[in-house]
Amino acid sequence: xxxxxxxxxxxxxxxxxxxxxxxxxxxxxxxxxxxxxxxxxxxxxxxxxxxxxxxxxxxxxxxxxxxxxxxxxxxxxxxxxxxxxxxxxxxxxxxxxxxxxxxxxxxxxxxxxxxxxxxxxxxxxxxxxxxxxxxxxxxxxxxxxxxxxxxxxxxxxxxxxxxxxxxxxxxxxxxxxxxxxxxxxxxxxxxxxxxxxxxxxxxxxxxxxxxxxxxxxxxxxxxxxxxxxxxxxxxxxxxxxxxxxxxxxxxxxxxxxxxxxxxx
Amino acid sequence: xxxxxxxxxxxxxxxxxxxxxxxxxxxxxxxxxxxxxxxxxxxxxxxxxxxxxxxxxxxxxxxxxxxxxxxxxxxxxxxxxxxxxxxxxxxxxxxxxxxxxxxxxxxxxxxxxxxxxxxxxxxxxxxxxxxxxxxxxxxxxxxxxxxxxxxxxxxxxxxxxxxxxxxxxxxxxxxxxxxxxxxxxxxxxxxxxxxxxxxxxxxxxxxxxxxxxxxxxxxxxxxxxxxxxxxxxxxxxxxxxxxxxxxxxxxxxxxxxxxxxxxxxxxxxxxxxxxxxxxxxxxxxxxxxxxxxxxxxxxxxxxxxxxxx
Ligand SMILES: Nc1ncnc2c1ncn2[C@@H]1O[C@H](COP(=O)(O)OP(=O)(O)O)[C@@H](O)[C@H]1O
Ligand SMILES: [Mg+2]
Numbered sequence: 143x144x145x146x147x148x149x150x151x152x153x154x155x156x157x158x159x160x161x162x163x164x165x166x167x168x169x170x171x172x173x174x175x176x177x178x179x180x181x182x183x184x185x186x187x188x189x190x191x192x193x194x195x196x197x198x199x200x201x202x203x204x205x206x207x208x209x210x211x212x213x214x215x216x217x218x219x220x221x222x223x224x225x226x227x228x229x230x231x232x233x234x235x236x237x238x239x240x241x242x243x244x245x246x247x248x249x250x251x252x253x254x255x256x257x258x259x260x261x262x263x264x265x266x267x268x269x270x271x272x273x274x275x276x277x278x279x280x281x282x283x284x285x286x287x288x289x290x291x292x293x294x295x296x297x298x299x300x301x302x303x304x305x306x307x308x309x310x311x312x313x314x315x316x317x318x319x320x321x322x323x324x325x326x327x328x329x330x331x332x333x334x335x336x337x338x339x340x341x342x343x344x345x346x347x348x349x350x351x352x353x354x355x356x357x358x359x360x361x362x363x364x365x366x367x368x369x370x371x372x373x374x375x376x377x378x379x380x381x382x383x384x385x386x387x388x389x390x391x392x393x394x395x396x397x398x399x400x401x402x403x404x405x406x
Numbered sequence: 407x408x409x410x411x412x413x414x415x416x417x418x419x420x421x422x423x424x425x426x427x428x429x430x431x432x433x434x435x436x437x438x439x440x441x442x443x444x445x446x447x448x449x450x451x452x453x454x455x456x457x458x459x460x461x462x463x464x465x466x467x468x469x470x471x472x473x474x475x476x477x478x479x480x481x482x483x484x485x486x487x488x489x490x491x492x493x494x495x496x497x498x499x500x501x502x503x504x505x506x507x508x509x510x511x512x513x514x515x516x517x518x519x520x521x522x523x524x525x526x527x528x529x530x531x532x533x534x535x536x537x538x539x540x541x542x543x544x545x546x547x548x549x550x551x552x553x554x555x556x557x558x559x560x561x562x563x564x565x566x567x568x569x570x571x572x573x574x575x576x577x578x579x580x581x582x583x584x585x586x587x588x589x590x591x592x593x594x595x596x597x598x599x600x601x602x603x604x605x606x607x608x609x610x611x612x613x614x615x616x617x618x619x620x621x622x623x624x625x626x627x628x629x630x631x632x633x634x635x636x637x638x639x640x641x642x643x644x645x646x647x648x649x650x651x652x653x654x655x656x657x658x659x660x661x662x663x664x665x666x667x668x669x670x671x672x673x674x675x676x677x678x679x680x681x682x683x684x685x686x687x688x689x690x691x692x693x694x695x696x697x698x699x700x701x702x703x704x705x706x707x708x709x710x711x712x713x714x715x
Contacts, residue, residue: 148506152492152499159494253490256549259454260507261479399457403417 145262149270150277157244157274166239171232171282175289178225182218183297199365207302215300222298222307227359227369229283229290230315233323234352236279241331242344244271249339249405258398268396271332276324283320287312314374322381327351329388336395336405354381407432407588408453408557412462415448422448424611425462430590432556435583437603437619438592441705444610446592447487450559453590454484467556480508483550485560489542491549493535497526500534501549508553520548524578540571544578557588564598576602596701610705630693631669631676633662636686645683649676663693 158164198220202208208216248254257267291308298304330351335344358377361367394400413426423445430436438446451457453464455475463470469477491500498517505513521527524544534542543563550558563579564572579602582589593599599606600619608614608622615622635642638660646655646664651672654665666672669692680687 144509145507148503152495152503155499156492156494251490251493252486252488253492255456255486255488256484256490256504256546257507258456259479259482259484259486260504261476261509262507263476402451402457 146266146270146273149262149267150274153240153244153270153274156247157240160243160247163239163243167236167278167282170235171286174225174228174232175286175293178222178228178290179293179297182222182225182294201365202368205368207306211300211302215303218298218300219303219306222294222303223369224359224363225290226307226312226315227355227362229287230320230323230355230358231352232283232286233276233279233320234327234349234355236282237275237324237327238331238345238348238351240278241271241275241328242335242338242348243341244274245332245335246339246341246344249335254401254405258401264396264398264401265393268332268392272325272328272392275328275331276321279324279327280321283316287316287320310371311369311374314371314378315369318378319374319381322378322385323351323355325385326381326388329385329392332392333388333395336401339406407468408436408464408466408590410453410462410464413449413452413459413464414461415445415452415457416460421611423452423459423609426609426613427462428607428613428616430588430605432588433586434604435589435591435602437599437606438590438609439594439596439599439606439701440592440609441594444594446594446609447561449609450484450561450590450592453478454482454559455479456484480553481556483553483555483558485543485547485550485558485563487561488566489546491534491542491546494533496531497521497534497537497545498530500545501552504549505552510553516552516554520552524548538571540567540574543567543571543575547575547578547582551582555587557590558582560589560591562592562594564593564595572598608701608705614705629666629669631664631666631673632689632691632693633664633680633685633687634689634691635662635680636688637684638662642680642683642685645679645685646676649679652676 158167198208198216202220203216208219211219248257258264294304294307298307327348331344331348334348335341338344338347354377358367358369362369367373408428408430410426410428413423413428414421415423426445426449428436438449440446448457452459452471453466455466455471455478458472463472465471466478467481469481471478492503495503498521501517501520502513505516510516518527521530524541526541526545529537534545537545543566547560547563550560560579564575567575576598579589579591583602589602591599591602603619605616605618606622607616638657640657642662643655643657646652646662649672651667652664653667656663664676666676673690677687677690
C-alpha cells in the first residue's frame, strides 16, 4: 500500500508539471460548473426564457412533474437536466489526460524498466497509475457537482425544479456513473497510450469514450431518452460490465514481460 | 552470487540467449562482453527477474529468478541501458521514490548518502533533466544502489557517454568494486572490461569464452612466434612452413613470423629444425595478442558481424 502511495505521489508530482495537464484538470471542472450556473442564473430571468420556450420537446412537457411547471420553470428544468449530464465529461476528460501523459511520459523517458526492476508487483503499478488518473477525475466531478448543487439553491427559485435537477438520477450519475466513467477513461487511456507515443494523439483517440455520454445528452435533448432513475441505473450497470472487461484487459497489458517487450 | 543453468531466451523465432551456463561468485566483477544484439540486455533482464527465460533458469543471491522473482528484485540493483530518470523531477525526489519502493529503512539518509557521494547534494532540488549525461548516468547507478543490493547489474554503463563522462562513470564503478558487491557489467568496450573486471564472458547468443582478462589474452598469446634470424632467407620460411604443427609462416621486415598451435610445445622442434637448416637465430619472441585481437578472433569465429571496441 505504501508503495502505491509513493507511486501515486510520484505520478502527480510528474504529470502536473505539464502545464497542459494541470490546465485540463483545473479548467474542466471549473468550466463545467461555471457555465451551467451562469446559464441557469440568466435563465431565471424571464426575458431570456420567453425567447425560446418551444425548445423544450412537447413530449417532455406532457410528463409529470413538467406538466405542473410554468413555461419558464420547465425551460430551466430542461436546460438544467442537460447540464447534469455535461458533468460526466469531467470524469472522462481528466483521467484520460492524466493516464495518457503518464504512460507516454514513462515510455519517452524509458523509466518503466528501472521501475519494474523494483520489488513492486505489476498490480501495484497498475493500481497506482489508475488511482493517479482516476482520483482527480472523481474529485473534480464531486467538487463541481457540490458547488453546482449549492448554487442551484440560489439561482433556481422553484423547489420543484430544484427537486427535478437534484433528484435520484443526478445522484446516481455523480456518485455511481462518474466513478465508473473514471475507470473507463483510465483503462482506455492506459491501454491506448501503451501503443501510441504522442500523448495528444493518445488523448484524442481515447476521447471516443465520450460517445456514450454524448449519446445520452443528445438523446435527451431530442426527447428520445429521459435520464430517469431506471435509465441511469441501466447505464451504470452497462458501464460496470464494460469496466470489468477493460480492467481485465489492462491487467493483461500490465505484465512486466508485455511492458518490456511489446510496448513501443 | 549468480548461477545460470542453460539460461535461454527466445523471442518468437529469434534466439536471443542460448544455453548460458555461468557461475559468478559473490564479490566478483564480471564483464559480459559482446557486440550489439549479442543478448547482453536480455540476459540482464532475465537475471534481474524482469523477463522470464524460455528455457533453463538462474539463481541470483540464492533466489530462483522464475520461482522467486520478487526476492531476486529485492536483492539486485539494475542500471538499465537508458538511465530512465524522471527528468522533470529533482535528483533528490527521483532517488527518494526508489528508496521507498525498495523499502529501505531510512530513505532520506540513503538518498543523502548517494547524493553526497556524487557531489550532487547542493543540486539535489534541481530537475534531473538539466544534468549532464554523465551525471544522469551516475545518478542512475546511485538509484540502482539505493537499497544496498548484493548484486548490481550495469547494462552498458558508458556506451552513450562521451569519453570524459565515460571516465567519471568508470571511476565511480571502480570505487564500487571495493565494497564487495557482485557486479555484472555488460559492455562492448574491451578496454572497460579489461580495466574493471575480474573475469570476462564473451557472448554472442552463446557463451563463446569465459576467463580472466589475462587468461583470455594468453589464449592467443604466443600463438605467433617472431624469430629474428641473422642470415634470414626464404628457405627458412619454407623449412618452418613444412613442419606439421606450423599453421603459417611469413617474412616481415626481415623477421620470420610463425603461427603455431601450441608455442610452448612446438617451439623446441621449430627451433631445432631451423638451426638444422642453418639459421642463426638471434631472438625468439612470443607475439602478445591484445584483448581486442582475442575478441575479434573469438567473436569473429562465432559468426562475423558488427564489433565495436
Ligand atoms: N522484445 C524483443 N522482441 C524481439 N526480439 C528481441 C527483443 N529484445 C531483444 N530481442 C532480440 O534479441 C537479441 C539480443 O538482444 P539484446 O539482448 O538487446 O542484445 P544486446 O543487449 O547484447 O545488444 C537481438 O537479436 C534482439 O533483436
Ligand atoms: Mg543491450
